[in-house]
């Protein structure tokens with residue numbers, strides 16, 4: 898029997914924010930069309946919800 902080390906699998910890094918947990922989002926103004934401005938704001942990554950890791954389905 899091979900001794901198995903207790904190694905935790907690394908969680909996959911979120912591709913959208915590259916593990917940062919937040920993304921730079923273009924600020925949009927205007928009621929209807931949402932005209933993009935040159936400004937950017939940090940926004941919570943909606944893929945990983947700020948964790949920086951891709952949520953895994955199975956365990």
Ligand SMILES: [Zn+2]
Nearest residue numbers: 911914942945
């Ligand atoms: Zn993310």
